[in-house]
Amino acid sequence: MSGRILIVDDDPIQRRLLEEAVRRLGHEAVTADGGEAAIRLLSGPDAGGFDLVVLDLVMPGVDGMAVLERTTRLGLGLPVIVQTSRGGIETVVGAMRAGAFDFIVKPVGLERLQVAVQNALKVTALEGEARQKGQVPTGALTFRDIVTKSPEMARVIRLGERAAASNIPILIEGESGVGKELVARAIQGTSERRSKAFVTVNCGAIPENLVQSTLFGHEKGAFTGAVDKHVGKFQEANGGTLFLDEVGELPLDTQVQLLRAIQEGEIDPVGARRPVKVDFRLVSATNRRLVDMVRESRFREDLYYRLNVFPIFVPPLRERREDIPALVAHFVARYAAEEGKRRVVGIRPDALAMLQAYHWPGNIRQLENAVFRAVVLADAAELTVEEFPQIAAQVGHVSAVRRVEGDDASPVAPAFEAPAPAAPAPAAVSAPVDDFIGVAVPRQGGADPAPFGFLRSLADDGHVRPLTAIEEEMIRLAIDHYNGRMAEVARRLGIGRSTLYRKLKEYGLAGADEEAGVAAE
Incomplete structure (x- = not known):
C-alpha cells in the first residue's frame, strides 16, 4: 500500500533521513522545513493529494502542536504521526489528544516507521471506502449492513428482525461459510442488548x-x-448475547449443564460452592442437522427443543446466486482499500458470470477469499477471469461435463460456458467415459483434474488406481470441504479421529502432528 507522505521537520539531516526511509518503503515523499511551510502546503490546492503527515513536534516558530491543531481545523482528515526526541509522556499524550494517529521517537528505526505508516494508510483507506459508500460507523452491526439481493435472505432478515425484538432462544442453521455469525451479530445489533457484550464461543x-x-x-x-479464578463465557456475556457456534460439537455431559443454564438462568462454575445467576441472550448455530443427531443419541432431545425455539435457516450461496454481484462489489471495494489497490474498482462481466456459475462449496467465506486473492493479483481496473484460475478450472470442467451429457440439472448455472478443451495428442492415453467416480466425463490425456467432489477411478495408464491413492485423495477432499474441522472429517468418513490422524501421518499430510494426545483405537 503506497501513499504520498508529507514530512515536516526543521532539521535538514532528520528530514533527509526520513525522506530516504519513506522512499525505501515504497511511498512518495514531500518535505517541509518547518511549521509555516507545512501549513502553506496543507492549506493550498495540493492538500488533498497527501495521505499522511509525519510531523516533528519541536520546531522554532510554528511548532508541531500548532500544525496539528491547524490540520484538525482544516478538516482534512489526514492521519498525523508525530515524532519527538524531547519531552516526556505528557507531550505524547497531548499530541494524541489533539488528534495525532501515532507517535515515534527519534531516531526512529525503519521497522517502527514502516508499521506506523502502514497502519495509518490502512485506516485512511478504510475510512475513504466508508465515506464513498455513505456509511457512518455506529459500532453495532444491523441487518441493514448485510449485503444481499435475494428473496431467500430477505426472509432470513425478516425472521431475524422479529427475533431480535424478544429474548427468545434462536438456532441458526446453515452450511459452513454462509454467514451464520453475521446474522447473529445483526440480531444483537438490532436488539435492546446492542450496547452490551457479544461473546462468541466456537464449541468445536x-x-x-x-x-x-x-x-x-x-x-x-x-x-x-x-491457579486463579476464571470467569467463563456465560458470565462474560452477562447482560448481553452469548453466541454458541457449532453447538452440536458439545459433549453430552456439558449439554446437561447448558440445559440448566437456559432453564434456570444460572450456572455452576467448576469448584464453586453455589450457582451463579446470569442474564444472557442465547443464539446458537450449527452446520449439522441436530434432529439427526438426536435420533442417533449424540445430542440431547430436551436441549434440542430448548435451542430450537426460533429456527432460522441461512441458505447456501449456490441457492442465492443473485447475491454474488453485490457481494463481489463489496469485497472488491473492501480489499482494494485495505491493500492499496485503489485502481481496482470492479469486475468484468465474463468474470462475474463465471463466479455466478460456480457452485461455491465454501459459500461466502470462499467467495471472499477468492476476491481477496484476485484483488492482490489484479493489475487492471477490473478483475478478469485470469485472476480466478482455480474457479475457472473447476467451472470449465463441469461445463464440459454438461456438454457431453446434456444434463441441464448440473449444479453449475448456464451463465458461463468454458471453452472446449483442446483435442488430445495422438500419443496420449484417453481414458474411458466413466473415468470419474459418480459422473461420466471424458478425460484429455490425463492432464485435467476431476471437478470438485469427484474422484478419478482410473490412472493415466488406463488401469484402476490403487485404493491408497483414492483414500488419500478422499481425505484431502474431506479436509478441504469441512474447512479442516477434523472431528467432522472423521465423522463423515466414518472413522475414528485417531485413525484419521494416523492416516494423515502415513500420507504426509499437514496436521498429522496436531493430535498427539489422541489415544490409539
Whole structure:
C-alpha cells in the first residue's frame, strides 16, 4: 500500500533521513522545513493529494502542536504521526489528544516507521471506502449492513428482525461459510442488548477437558493448574448475547449443564460452592442437522427443543446466486482499500458470470477469499477471469461435463460456458467415459483434474488406481470441504479421529502432528 507522505521537520539531516526511509518503503515523499511551510502546503490546492503527515513536534516558530491543531481545523482528515526526541509522556499524550494517529521517537528505526505508516494508510483507506459508500460507523452491526439481493435472505432478515425484538432462544442453521455469525451479530445489533457484550464461543474448537471451565468458569484450586479464578463465557456475556457456534460439537455431559443454564438462568462454575445467576441472550448455530443427531443419541432431545425455539435457516450461496454481484462489489471495494489497490474498482462481466456459475462449496467465506486473492493479483481496473484460475478450472470442467451429457440439472448455472478443451495428442492415453467416480466425463490425456467432489477411478495408464491413492485423495477432499474441522472429517468418513490422524501421518499430510494426545483405537 503506497501513499504520498508529507514530512515536516526543521532539521535538514532528520528530514533527509526520513525522506530516504519513506522512499525505501515504497511511498512518495514531500518535505517541509518547518511549521509555516507545512501549513502553506496543507492549506493550498495540493492538500488533498497527501495521505499522511509525519510531523516533528519541536520546531522554532510554528511548532508541531500548532500544525496539528491547524490540520484538525482544516478538516482534512489526514492521519498525523508525530515524532519527538524531547519531552516526556505528557507531550505524547497531548499530541494524541489533539488528534495525532501515532507517535515515534527519534531516531526512529525503519521497522517502527514502516508499521506506523502502514497502519495509518490502512485506516485512511478504510475510512475513504466508508465515506464513498455513505456509511457512518455506529459500532453495532444491523441487518441493514448485510449485503444481499435475494428473496431467500430477505426472509432470513425478516425472521431475524422479529427475533431480535424478544429474548427468545434462536438456532441458526446453515452450511459452513454462509454467514451464520453475521446474522447473529445483526440480531444483537438490532436488539435492546446492542450496547452490551457479544461473546462468541466456537464449541468445536474447545478441548474436551476444558469445555466446562471455558463455558462456566472455575474457582481457584478447583483442579490441577487452576491457579486463579476464571470467569467463563456465560458470565462474560452477562447482560448481553452469548453466541454458541457449532453447538452440536458439545459433549453430552456439558449439554446437561447448558440445559440448566437456559432453564434456570444460572450456572455452576467448576469448584464453586453455589450457582451463579446470569442474564444472557442465547443464539446458537450449527452446520449439522441436530434432529439427526438426536435420533442417533449424540445430542440431547430436551436441549434440542430448548435451542430450537426460533429456527432460522441461512441458505447456501449456490441457492442465492443473485447475491454474488453485490457481494463481489463489496469485497472488491473492501480489499482494494485495505491493500492499496485503489485502481481496482470492479469486475468484468465474463468474470462475474463465471463466479455466478460456480457452485461455491465454501459459500461466502470462499467467495471472499477468492476476491481477496484476485484483488492482490489484479493489475487492471477490473478483475478478469485470469485472476480466478482455480474457479475457472473447476467451472470449465463441469461445463464440459454438461456438454457431453446434456444434463441441464448440473449444479453449475448456464451463465458461463468454458471453452472446449483442446483435442488430445495422438500419443496420449484417453481414458474411458466413466473415468470419474459418480459422473461420466471424458478425460484429455490425463492432464485435467476431476471437478470438485469427484474422484478419478482410473490412472493415466488406463488401469484402476490403487485404493491408497483414492483414500488419500478422499481425505484431502474431506479436509478441504469441512474447512479442516477434523472431528467432522472423521465423522463423515466414518472413522475414528485417531485413525484419521494416523492416516494423515502415513500420507504426509499437514496436521498429522496436531493430535498427539489422541489415544490409539
